[in-house]
Each structure stands twice: as structure tokens, then as C-alpha cells.
Amino acid sequence: MDPSAINTLTEINLNHTELLCLMKKNATRLLDAGVTTACDLGSKGMTAIQVRDGIKEGEVTGPRLQCANAPLTVPKGHAHAMGGVCGGGADLIKVMATGGFNSVGLQTRQENWRLD
Structure with a gap:
């Protein structure tokens, strides 16, 4: 079977509550597997930050979690529709x-940032 035909992003179909529950469960599974630090680079909304904060407050069992929020991207670039601000x-x-698969007019491996 061609791996490109496998849907590996099934979490995009979950609502916020379902996704948050799944992420909390997975945080516990990571810690149980011996992972002490994990990094999340783009979960939907603020879910990863909510899980990270829950871990810090002792409400969720999981590893140290480092989280990104909305990414920096060029206008109309990969993930531009996420909007929001870096921070939060x-x-x-x-x-x-670079451009993403859904970035109109941009190549997936084409650099889109200029040094100036």
C-alpha cells in the first residue's frame, strides 16, 4: 500500500474537547514510555498549551512539554490560514x-522568506 494514501491527520476531524482528551491521554502514554520532554509544533488551537499547563499544574500526567503556537509564515504561505499570533x-x-501542499502558487520546497 502506498503510504501517501494513509490519513495520518485524523485529529483534524476531532472537536476541541475530543482532541484535548486525546492529547492528555497521549501525554500520559509518552511519560509511561519513558519520554521526559516532548515538543508540539502545531496542534489545533491552544490544545497543546492547555495540556502543557495542565501538566505543570499537576492536573495532567505527562512529560515536560514545549509548545509552539500559530507558526510564522509568508502571506498566503503554508499554514497562513491558521492566523493568530505567535505567543499566547x-x-x-x-x-x-517553504510552501506547503495547499499553498497556491508556491512550491513545497521553495524558500519563501527573503533575508531583507
């Missing part, structure tokens, strides 16, 4: 430096 409790910033 983010530990790091994800930069979308």
Missing part, C-alpha cells in the same frame, strides 16, 4: 519557510 504562552516559534 508559546515556548518556541515554528517558522514555515
Whole structure:
């Protein structure tokens, strides 16, 4: 079977409550597997930050979690529709430096940022 035909982004179909519940469960599974630090670079909405904060407050069992929020991207670039601002409790910033599969007029491996 061609791996490109497999839907690996099934979480996009979950509502906020379902996604948050799944992420909390997965955080516990990570810790149970021995993972002490994990990084989330683009969960829907603020769910990863909510899980991270729950871990810090002792309400969720999980590893240390470093989270990005909405990524930096060029106008009409990969993930531009996510909108929002970088911040909102983010530990790091994800930069979308190339076009994505759904970026109209941009190539997936074409750099879209200029040094100036």
C-alpha cells in the first residue's frame, strides 16, 4: 500500500474537547514510555498549551512539554490560514519557510522568506 494514501491527520476531524482528551491521554502514554520532554509544533488551537499547563499544574500526567503556537509564515504561505499570533504562552516559534501542499502558487520546497 502506498503510504501517501494513509490519513495520518485524523485529529483534524476531532472537536476541541475530543482532541484535548486525546492529547492528555497521549501525554500520559509518552511519560509511561519513558519520554521526559516532548515538543508540539502545531496542534489545533491552544490544545497543546492547555495540556502543557495542565501538566505543570499537576492536573495532567505527562512529560515536560514545549509548545509552539500559530507558526510564522509568508502571506498566503503554508499554514497562513491558521492566523493568530505567535505567543499566547508559546515556548518556541515554528517558522514555515517553504510552501506547503495547499499553498497556491508556491512550491513545497521553495524558500519563501527573503533575508531583507
